[in-house]
Amino acid sequence: MGFNVNPVKVYCKTFxxxxxxxxxxxxxxxxxxxxxxxxxxxxxxLSFREKLGTTYKVPRWAIxxxxxxxxxxxxxxxxxxxxxxxxVITPMAILEPVKVAGSTISKTTLHNEDxxxxxxxxIGDTVVIQKQGDVIPEVIKVITxxxxxxxxxxxxxxxxxxxxxxxxxxxGEAAIRCNRYRMPxxxxxRNRTFCIKRVYEYRRTRL
Ligand SMILES: [Zn+2]
Numbered sequence: 001m002g003f004n005v006n007p008v009k010v011y012c013k014t015f016x017x018x019x020x021x022x023x024x025x026x027x028x029x030x031x032x033x034x035x036x037x038x039x040x041x042x043x044x045x046l047s048f049r050e051k052l053g054t055t056y057k058v059p060r061w062a063i064x065x066x067x068x069x070x071x072x073x074x075x076x077x078x079x080x081x082x083x084x085x086x087x088v089i090t091p092m093a094i095l096e097p098v099k100v101a102g103s104t105i106s107k108t109t110l111h112n113e114d115x116x117x118x119x120x121x122x123i124g125d126t127v128v129i130q131k132q133g134d135v136i137p138e139v140i141k142v143i144t145x146x147x148x149x150x151x152x153x154x155x156x157x158x159x160x161x162x163x164x165x166x167x168x169x170x171x172g173e174a175a176i177r178c179n180r181y182r183m184p185x186x187x188x189x190r191n192r193t194f195c196i197k198r199v200y201e202y203r204r205t206r207l
Contacts, residue, residue, distance in 0.1 A: 035102030038066040071130040074098040083162040087178040108137045112174040122151035
């Protein structure tokens, strides 16, 4: 019917074989063209399946093994600060591209200044990234043993990278904000959103 069927299937005769197959699939998972977070062990014999039966929810003849989230080492090449629609200035990590759980990651959010300080991140650092819930890549930690001495501190912006106004961090707030709330890029972005919305409405009325 044109469905893509998972080609990774191993027949095992003993528990030991099944265990090794699960380990092997886990080791090879980065070679797959799709991301996986586990493997399912199923009893092949139909008569055994019948004997084992099901609970009120799930069959007793199949069980899922979950792999730990895939973690990879890469280099933090740079940190750039981006201004969002509400004037919040957010750090973005530029990474040496690395394949994690089926996709290539070259950047990820660092959330805020505290996150950078908490992890002790420096530009040039070797970091471990992991896909949380196998969806959003996150910088987990720095491998300080791999420092060469050439790493540099992440600069916290004093001015807004979009308009040059003062960048401020209010007390009790995690975010750094552009002092000029109605700064040019915010207005441009807002107008763009507005225009897209209008175009969409226009199209909708035409349909
Ligand atoms: Zn600004």
